[in-house]
Amino acid sequence: MTGQMSPQYLLKFVEELKKRAVPAHDIESFERHCASLSNGAVTPCPFCYVVNKRGVLAQRTEVAGLVVLQCENCDISVVVRAP
Numbered sequence: 001m002t003g004q005m006s007p008q009y010l011l012k013f014v015e016e017l018k019k020r021a022v023p024a025h026d027i028e029s030f031e032r033h034c035a036s037l038s039n040g041a042v043t044p045c046p047f048c049y050v051v052n053k054r055g056v057l058a059q060r061t062e063v064a065g066l067v068v069l070q071c072e073n074c075d076i077s078v079v080v081r082a083p
């Protein structure tokens with residue numbers, strides 16, 4: 001994946017974090033972290049980030065405009081719309 005993280009990705013990550021009852025200040029911190037990423041940076045795992053771990057989301061499959069991202073550290077997968 002190249003370029004900055006797609007806004008759809010971030011929206012989806014925030015939604016998933018809220019579903020898991022992650023505190024708002026941790027979600028905001030993740031959003032700030034994403035905004036600070038440079039072009040071409042890896043996609044950080046939101047679930048690892050909020051527990052101070054460093055997970056990287058890898059793209060697994062892309063079907064019908066949906067992308068499955070899976071964390072190489074915590075194994076959680078997220079389905080997002082392709083950018």
Ligand SMILES: [Zn+2]
Nearest residue numbers: 045055071074
């Ligand atoms: Zn993770």
